[in-house]
Amino acid sequence: xxxxxxxxxxxxxxxxxxxxxxxxxxxxxxxxxxxxxxxxxxxxxxxxxxxxxxxxxxxxxxxxxxxxxxxxxxxxxxxxxxxxxxxxxxxxxxxxxxxxxxxxxxxxxxxxxxxxxxxxxxxxxxxxxxxxxxxxxxxxxxxxxxxxxxxxxxxxxxxxxxxxxxxxxxxxxxxxxxxxxxxxxxxxxxxxxxxxxxxxxxxxxxxxxxxxxxxxxxxxxxxxxxxxxxxxxxxxxxxxxxxxxxxxxxxxxxxxxxxxxxxxxxxxxxxxxxxxxxxxxxxxxxxxxxxxxxxxxxxxxxxxxxxxxxxxxxxxxxxxxxxx
Amino acid sequence: xxxxxxxxxxxxxxxxxxxxxxxxxxxxxxxxxxxxxxxxxxxxxxxxxxxxxxxxxxxxxxxxxxxxxxxxxxxxxxxxxxxxxxxxxxxxxxxxxxxxxxxxxxxxxxxxxxxxxxxxxxxxxxxxxxxxxxxxxxxxxxxxxxxxxxxxxxxxxxxxxxxxxxxxxxxxxxxxxxxxxxxxxxxxxxxxxxxxxxxxxxxxxxxxxxxxxxxxxxxxxxxxxxxxxxxxxxxxxxxxxxxxxxxxxxx
Numbered sequence: 001x002x003x004x005x006x007x008x009x010x011x012x013x014x015x016x017x018x019x020x021x022x023x024x025x026x027x028x029x030x031x032x033x034x035x036x037x038x039x040x041x042x043x044x045x046x047x048x049x050x051x052x053x054x055x056x057x058x059x060x061x062x063x064x065x066x067x068x069x070x071x072x073x074x075x076x077x078x079x080x081x082x083x084x085x086x087x088x089x090x091x092x093x094x095x096x097x098x099x100x101x102x103x104x105x106x107x108x109x110x111x112x113x114x115x116x117x118x119x120x121x122x123x124x125x126x127x128x129x130x131x132x133x134x135x136x137x138x139x140x141x142x143x144x145x146x147x148x149x150x151x152x153x154x155x156x157x158x159x160x161x162x163x164x165x166x167x168x169x170x171x172x173x174x175x176x177x178x179x180x181x182x183x184x185x186x187x188x189x190x191x192x193x194x195x196x197x198x199x200x201x202x203x204x205x206x207x208x209x210x211x212x213x214x215x216x217x218x219x220x221x222x223x224x225x226x227x228x229x230x231x232x233x234x235x236x237x238x239x240x241x242x243x244x245x246x247x248x249x250x251x252x253x254x255x256x257x258x259x260x261x262x263x264x265x266x267x268x269x270x271x272x273x274x275x276x277x278x279x280x281x282x283x284x285x286x287x288x289x290x291x292x293x294x295x296x297x298x299x300x301x302x303x304x305x306x307x308x309x310x311x312x313x314x315x316x317x318x319x320x321x322x323x324x
Numbered sequence: 325x326x327x328x329x330x331x332x333x334x335x336x337x338x339x340x341x342x343x344x345x346x347x348x349x350x351x352x353x354x355x356x357x358x359x360x361x362x363x364x365x366x367x368x369x370x371x372x373x374x375x376x377x378x379x380x381x382x383x384x385x386x387x388x389x390x391x392x393x394x395x396x397x398x399x400x401x402x403x404x405x406x407x408x409x410x411x412x413x414x415x416x417x418x419x420x421x422x423x424x425x426x427x428x429x430x431x432x433x434x435x436x437x438x439x440x441x442x443x444x445x446x447x448x449x450x451x452x453x454x455x456x457x458x459x460x461x462x463x464x465x466x467x468x469x470x471x472x473x474x475x476x477x478x479x480x481x482x483x484x485x486x487x488x489x490x491x492x493x494x495x496x497x498x499x500x501x502x503x504x505x506x507x508x509x510x511x512x513x514x515x516x517x518x519x520x521x522x523x524x525x526x527x528x529x530x531x532x533x534x535x536x537x538x539x540x541x542x543x544x545x546x547x548x549x550x551x552x553x554x555x556x557x558x559x560x561x562x563x564x565x566x567x568x569x570x571x572x573x574x575x
Contacts, residue, residue, distance in 0.1 A: 181423070184422065188423055197374075200430075201427045
C-alpha cells in the first residue's frame with residue numbers, strides 16, 4: 001500500500017505544474033525543493049553524528065564557482081556546476097581529512113567546520129572585485145530568455161521539474177547510503193571508532209567518503225540555487241547563518257528519516273514566508289528568533305524531529321496493535 | 325605463523341611490556357596467562373594494531389606488522405575479540421557480524437559478508453534472523469557475538485581476550501570447547517588470553533606466563549603449572565587448581 005501511495009505522490013508532484021501555474025506558490029515550491037535537497041545532503045552525514053556547521057561553505061562554493069565560470073570563462077553551467085562540485089569535494093577533503101585522521105570528533109569537528117563557513121564567507125567578501133562581495137553577484141543573462149546551454153529558463157514549470165528531479169535524486173542517494181555497507185560502517189563509527197576499526201573498518205576513509213558525497217551534493221544545491229535565482233550573495237547561499245539553518249531544519253524535520261529534511265524545509269520556509277507576508281519589514285530577523293526558540297524546544301522534547309516522531313508513534317501503534 | 329621479538333611497550337615511565345619474545349605455531353592454541361596488569365592485553369593491542377609498540381618486532385606470516393593500523397591487520401588475517409564486548413547497538417545482531425564480514429575481508433562482496441556472518445552466528449550459537457537485536461543480550465551472548473564478529477572476518481589467527489570472564493561454570497566449559505572446535509574444524513590458530521586458568525589448561529596446547537610485563541615461563545601446561553616461578557606468581561588457590569588439573573591430565 002505504501003508503495004502505490006508513493007507512486008501516486010510522485011505522479012502528483014510531477015503533474016502539478018501542468019494543472020497549476022500560479023507564479024508565487026510555484027516559486028515557493030521550487031525554493032522548498034532546492035533547500036530540501038540541500039538539507040538532505042547535509043543529513044546524509046549528519047545522521048551519523050557528523051555534525052557539520054560548514055555546509056553553507058560548500059553551498060556557496062557550488063554557487064559562486066558556477067557563476068564565476070560563466071561570467072569570466074564563458075563556461076556553461078553544465079561544466080561550471082561539476083567544477084563547483086569538484087571544488088566542494090576538494091574543500092571537504094582538505095578540511096575533513098585532518099579532522100578524521102587526528103580524531104577531531106563531536107563538538108570539535110563542529111567547531112572546525114563552523115570556521116570553514118566563516119572562511120568561505122570572508123573569501124567571497126574579500127574578493128569583492130570579482131564576486132561582488134556582500135552586495136551579491138548575478139550570472140549574465142544569455143541572449144534573452146531560455147537556454148539549455150546556459151541553464152537559464154524563464155518558465156517556472158521548467159525550474160520546478162528540474163528542482164523536483166534533483167530533490168528526488170537526493171532522496172535516491174539517501175536510500176543508497178542507507179541500504180549500503182557504508183551505513184553499517186558509519187553507524188559503528190558513530191558509536192565506537194576503535195571498535196569499528198577492530199572489525200576492519202578504515203575509519204578515516206569511510207568518514208571521508210560520506211563527507212565528500214555530502215559536500216558535493218550541497219555544492220550542487222548551491223549551483224542550482226544560483227541558476228534559478230540568478231542572484232547570489234554571501235548571506236543567502238553561504239556563511240554561518242545558512243549552515244545553522246541547515247542544521248535547524250533537519251533537526252526539526254527529522255534527522256534519521258529520509259523525508260525529514262524535506263519536512264524541515266517546508267516548515268522553515270513557510271515560517272519565514274508567513275512572517276514576511278504578515279508582518280513585512282517589521283519582522284525582519286524574526287524568523288531567526290523563532291528558529292532559535294524552536295531549535296531549543298526540539299532538541300529537548302523532540303530529538304527525532306516532527307516526521308521522525310510521527311513515524312515512531314505510528315510504528316509503536318502498529319506494534320501495539322500487532323501485539324494484541 | 326606469528327613471531328614476536330623483543331616486544332616492548334612503555335606508557336610514560338611505566339613499562340607495561342618488557343622485551344617479550346615468543347612464537348605462535350600454525351594450528352595450535354596458545355594460552356597467554358598472567359595476573360591482572362601483567363601485560364597480556366597490551367600485547368594483544370599491539371598485535372592487533374590498536375597500540376603501536378615502543379620497540380621490538382611482530383612478524384605475521386613472514387611480514388612485519390608492528391605499528392600497522394587495525395583495519396590493515398585484520399585484512400591480513402588476524403581477528404580479535406575484546407575483553408569487554410563492544411557491540412554496535414545501532415546495528416542489528418546480524419548487521420554487527422555482517423559489518424565485520426564485509427570490512428574484515430577487504431570489502432570483497434556483500435553476499436560473502438552475509439554468508440560469513442550466517443556461518444559465524446550459527447557456529448557460536450546465536451540467532452541468524454534479520455530482526456534479532458543486540459539489546460537484551462546477556463554476558464554470555466555478548467561474548468559469543470564478539471567471537472562471531474572475529475570469525476566473520478575469516479581470520480587465520482584469532483586473538484581471544486578473556487573469553488571466559490563474567491561467565492558461569494557451565495558457560496565457561498561451553499566457551500572453552502567452542503574455541504577448541506574453532507581451532508580444529510576451521511583450522512584457525514588461536515592465542516587465548518585469560519586470567520582464569522582452570523578451563524584454559526584443559527584446552528590449550530602450550531602456555532606462556534607473563535608477570536609485570538615479562539615472560540616468566542613457557543611450555544606444556546603440566547610443566548608450566550609446576551614451575552616454581554609460576555607458583556610464586558599464582559600463590560594460593562589458583563596454583564593449586566592448576567596443579568590439580570595438570571595432574572589429572574588433559575581431556
